Amino acid sequence: MNDLPLLELFNRLREAGLPLGVNDYQTLLHSLQAGFGIADRQALARLCRTLWVKSVDEERIFNHHFNQLIPEVIEANTSEIFDYQELDNTVKRRKRVQIKFYLILSCISAFAIIAISIIRKNLLQIIANFNYLLKLLSKSQPQPQPLKISIEIQNLFKLMEGFIIIFTIMILILAIIDFWKIQRQARHNVDETSLSPTPINLPKSTLSAEVIRRMNDEVQIAKAIIKSGNRSKDLHLINEYFPVTRRQMKQSWRYLRRLVREGPATELDVEATVSQIGQQGILLNPVLVPRRVNRTELLLLIDDDGSMVPFHALAERLVETALKGGRLGKTGVYYFHNCPVDYLYRDRTHSQAESLKVVLEQLIKSRNVALIFSDAGAARGGLNAERIQLTKDFLQQLYSSVRYVAWLNPVPRSRWATSSAGAIARFVPMFEVTRQGLDDAIDVLRGRHHNFTRK
Amino acid sequence: MVEILNRQFEYTGKIQPQLGECLPNGKLLSPYLPGTELVEAVNLAIYLERPLLLKGEPGCGKTLLASAVAYELSLPLEAWYVKSTSRARDGLYTYDAVGRLRDAQLAASDRLKPEQLQRLDDATSYVRWGPVGRAFGREQRSVVLIDEIDKADIDFPNDLLLELDEKRFIVEETGQEIEAKIAPIVFISSNDEKDLPDAFLRRCLFHYVEFPTPERLIKIMNALFPTASEVLVNQAVTRFLQLREEMRKEGVTGKNVSTSELIDWFRVLRRYPEDEVLTKLKGKLPFLGVLLKSWDDHVRYLRQAKSSE
Numbered sequence: 001m002n003d004l005p006l007l008e009l010f011n012r013l014r015e016a017g018l019p020l021g022v023n024d025y026q027t028l029l030h031s032l033q034a035g036f037g038i039a040d041r042q043a044l045a046r047l048c049r050t051l052w053v054k055s056v057d058e059e060r061i062f063n064h065h066f067n068q069l070i071p072e073v074i075e076a077n078t079s080e081i082f083d084y085q086e087l088d089n090t091v092k093r094r095k096r097v098q099i100k101f102y103l104i105l106s107c108i109s110a111f112a113i114i115a116i117s118i119i120r121k122n123l124l125q126i127i128a129n130f131n132y133l134l135k136l137l138s139k140s141q142p143q144p145q146p147l148k149i150s151i152e153i154q155n156l157f158k159l160m161e162g163f164i165i166i167f168t169i170m171i172l173i174l175a176i177i178d179f180w181k182i183q184r185q186a187r188h189n190v191d192e193t194s195l196s197p198t199p200i201n202l203p204k205s206t207l208s209a210e211v212i213r214r215m216n217d218e219v220q221i222a223k224a225i226i227k228s229g230n231r232s233k234d235l236h237l238i239n240e241y242f243p244v245t246r247r248q249m250k251q252s253w254r255y256l257r258r259l260v261r262e263g264p265a266t267e268l269d270v271e272a273t274v275s276q277i278g279q280q281g282i283l284l285n286p287v288l289v290p291r292r293v294n295r296t297e298l299l300l301l302i303d304d305d306g307s308m309v310p311f312h313a314l315a316e317r318l319v320e321t322a323l324k325g326g327r328l329g330k331t332g333v334y335y336f337h338n339c340p341v342d343y344l345y346r347d348r349t350h351s352q353a354e355s356l357k358v359v360l361e362q363l364i365k366s367r368n369v370a371l372i373f374s375d376a377g378a379a380r381g382g383l384n385a386e387r388i389q390l391t392k393d394f395l396q397q398l399y400s401s402v403r404y405v406a407w408l409n410p411v412p413r414s415r416w417a418t419s420s421a422g423a424i425a426r427f428v429p430m431f432e433v434t435r436q437g438l439d440d441a442i443d444v445l446r447g448r449h450h451n452f453t454r455k
Numbered sequence: 456m457v458e459i460l461n462r463q464f465e466y467t468g469k470i471q472p473q474l475g476e477c478l479p480n481g482k483l484l485s486p487y488l489p490g491t492e493l494v495e496a497v498n499l500a501i502y503l504e505r506p507l508l509l510k511g512e513p514g515c516g517k518t519l520l521a522s523a524v525a526y527e528l529s530l531p532l533e534a535w536y537v538k539s540t541s542r543a544r545d546g547l548y549t550y551d552a553v554g555r556l557r558d559a560q561l562a563a564s565d566r567l568k569p570e571q572l573q574r575l576d577d578a579t580s581y582v583r584w585g586p587v588g589r590a591f592g593r594e595q596r597s598v599v600l601i602d603e604i605d606k607a608d609i610d611f612p613n614d615l616l617l618e619l620d621e622k623r624f625i626v627e628e629t630g631q632e633i634e635a636k637i638a639p640i641v642f643i644s645s646n647d648e649k650d651l652p653d654a655f656l657r658r659c660l661f662h663y664v665e666f667p668t669p670e671r672l673i674k675i676m677n678a679l680f681p682t683a684s685e686v687l688v689n690q691a692v693t694r695f696l697q698l699r700e701e702m703r704k705e706g707v708t709g710k711n712v713s714t715s716e717l718i719d720w721f722r723v724l725r726r727y728p729e730d731e732v733l734t735k736l737k738g739k740l741p742f743l744g745v746l747l748k749s750w751d752d753h754v755r756y757l758r759q760a761k762s763s764e
Contacts, residue, residue, distance in 0.1 A: 021657065027505075036502065050496045050661060266540070
């Protein structure tokens with residue numbers, strides 16, 4: 001069954017967290033059989049994208065896997081051949097130019113050697129002749145000094161000859177070095193061109209950090225499940241902590257709602273209308289009621305400093321899913337450090353401060369619920385009396401302006417008892433960040449019964 | 456493949472309405488030039504009988520695609536513009552319970568004509584079909600557009616699963632089961648304001664409508680304004696793309712200018728003599744209000760224009 005087309009790609013995408021089912025794979029086969037996406041690689045990618053990818057983020061994941069599994073072979077080949085030829089041509093052209101240059105140089109030097117030796121020989125002859133003439137002329141007179149310059153000139157010419165020979169040798173050496181260089185560069189270029197159309201023509205960096213994060217955690221969860229199935233005692237060091245996936249968070253948020261009939265009366269209440277007719281004996285006017293809308297407004301308070309730094313990604317995800325995935329009436333997100341005192345901040349960098357009093361005054365108690373995301377001192381451990389007192393005061397303030405409060409603690413429950421978190425958990429329902437914990441926290445925010453009594 | 460495509464409808468994106476051609480209801484038709492990828496996605500959706508979910512920048516032609524497809528294949532178009540108060544059932548049918556009640560009252564006091572009485576006896580006559588309901592009821596294939604699905608409640612798409620999947624629904628008031636005689640071609644557009652549920656996404660094909668390339672943008676403008684001179688179109692498109700690029704570089708968080716703004720802007724430009732417009736286009740952009748929709752963008756642009764002078 002391994003010859004099923006694109007099964008590997010399909011499996012990888014599933015592993016990366018794309019919500020695909022067997023049905024989606026069948027659709028692909030169906031479309032392929034109908035002649036879609038068989039023209040070339042691009043067409044195939046387009047087909048798969050249209051069928052399997054549902055958002056821009058998923059498209060990046062898809063591109064990454066598609067390029068890894070189905071490298072650009074056909075297109076790359078043609079361009080490679082073209083490149084090779086182009087490269088070959090340039091190398092040949094350069095070689096030819098070099099050869100011409102060195103040929104001319106060596107010709108000149110050879111010519112110079114020949115010329116100098118001829119001139120030397122001729123010069124010797126001339127000098128000899130000259131000396132002989134002198135002898136003839138001075139037969140009657142006393143013996144004159146024969147020409148001595150000849151020897152010096154001879155030496156000079158010999159020197160020149162030697163120099164030119166050395167020059168030629170140097171040129172030869174240079175020529176050899178040059179050729180070697182060209183050859184090496186050509187080989188290097190060839191290597192490069194054969195390397196450049198690597199399977200990943202999409203650089204990894206184009207996968208946004210967000211997507212990678214999402215991929216990672218979905219894969220991690222899948223791995224964790226597989227691992228726990230195999231050998232439960234295996235411990236793995238995971239660099240990021242994602243106990244709840246994005247999808248699970250979205251699903252949980254959806255439960256946070258309190259439907260209230262509010263706004264203009266637009267919906268016909270059939271039962272009320274019928275009973276009204278029963279009472280009045282005739283239809284005077286239909287009974288209309290407002291539509292049910294979600295009136296829950298969420299105040300999300302996030303601790304993001306110091307010991308909470310490792311949970312930034314988790315907090316971001318909580319915020320994002322609450323804003324986009326939930327069906328909440330309104331969501332206010334504020335940040336604080338350790339414990340909110342006097343001010344809350346609208347942003348991570350703590351630059352837009354808002355007075356805690358003002359924020360709380362704006363809330364409508366009948367609608368608002370508050371969710372706090374903080375470790376309550378459990379990450380660092382140890383009891384901090386001041387922090388406990390501050391938190392207690394803050395919670396009292398908060399309880400007076402919202403309906404329900406829940407606390408999510410990203411640090412496992414086992415660490416709470418030995419730290420301030422244990423004490424704080426007595427004032428407010430506190431939950432671990434797990435699927436169960438998140439669902440429980442949302443149950444509390446919905447006002448469902450919870451075995452918690454405030455002290 | 457040929458045989459299949461003969462049997463199927465195939466969209467090419469090449470058949471365009473003539474300028475000034477109108478729909479029977481008087482709505483002016485305009486040419487629509489889709490990219491090849493979009494054409495492929497449309498054909499795939501037609502073949503697989505699955506809804507095609509279109510996402511993309513606002514103003515890049517998600518909504519117009521449906522009418523273009525309907526025009527080329529000469530099919531009736533059923534548009535359903537979703538509002539924040541829309542419910543899934545509104546697209547299928549609405550039941551005029553009040554009307555029926557009124558008729559019953561009138562019948563009791565003998566004030567109905569015989570044909571009205573007949574209507575009263577037939578419970579199904581109080582059903583008013585929505586766009587999807589109408590499309591299902593037709594003998595002929597039709598194009599259905601569900602526009603801006605993300606505006607409705609997040610449960611809205613989930614309530615449409617059965618209808619889109621099995622192409623049937625039940626009118627609860629009368630118990631009628633309506634099954635599509637022939638599956639309509641469904642386009643769904645979303646502006647990504649809310650995430651759509653996975654179960655819904657699974658049933659859709661997805662296509663991201665890209666902003667057109669400069670060449671296609673010029674083609675679009677030429678198709679829309681066949682009488683405009685080439686110089687003017689080129690100049691306007693170049694300036695427009697410059698602005699778009701600048702806004703992108705500035706990291707505009709709001710809306711970037713898109714095709715629909717370009718078309719509006721050009722329409723304004725065309726009201727003035729050509730040479731006047733050309734000189735205007737060389738300096739500060741004229742009629743900025745058509746292009747830039749937020750005060751921040753305005754201020755940013757003016758600041759840039761000043762610094763470049």
